[in-house]
């Protein structure tokens with residue numbers, strides 16, 4: 321599944337790695353009453369039994385580079401049977417993985433970088449330089465900070481570290497590829513990066529991962545954030561900027577294809593899905 325659109329003079333394509341099935345929303349969003357969270361889920365027409373999120377990978381063709389942002393879960397079926405479609409989606413879109421020369425990662429969680437290596441132990445994107453923050457790689461290369469993270473640490477070792485020599489670290493505020501700027505947004509993970517591109521676009525990764533709940537309850541603690549306090553602070557800072565500067569958004573886990581804008585709504589926010 322793919323969706324083409326234009327970003328200024330550039331071609332862009334959202335390519336799907338397929339959906340993930342997660343627990344019910346009150347198990348993920350901590351703070352607001354479960355009834356209030358469920359009411360927002362129902363109002364959005366979503367299933368209250370399970371949270372279902374997409375994996376919207378962005379391919380940006382700048383003229384100089386073909387840049388893929390995040391690469392899904394690979395063949396591991398941690399969150400239901402329908403993930404792992406990225407290579408098929410690229411093929412449907414007529415995109416040769418060997419033509420992708422830049423792989424840009426928001427963070428090291430399974431559903432963002434386990435598609436880096438094939439099951440045969442070869443790179444899925446054989447000509448790509450990998451860009452991510454040093455804070456992020458340092459975190460996943462250190463001893464597991466908790467038992468809860470052991471599977472993630474092992475996954476990074478298996479799916480990303482075989483290509484460690486191809487990793488280039490990007491710093492907060494750095495324009496590391498033409499028109500693409502890193503924005504350090506820690507909390508979900510210690511070195512999580514959002515990326516600003518083409519002047520008024522932002523790829524937000526997992527800072528505000530769910531539409532509508534991350535917007536309606538930006539202060540809620542997320543069960544998926546490594547540091548829940550910092551995650552909420554970063555989310556509020558990011559959403560305020562996206563709304564006030566009218567920055568267009570691609571939401572990795574948002575309903576397909578994840579494009580839209582952020583608007584203030586009382587004391588919180590709302591995501592307005594495209595067209596932009």
Ligand SMILES: [Zn+2]
Nearest residue numbers: 429431432526
């Ligand atoms: Zn994610």
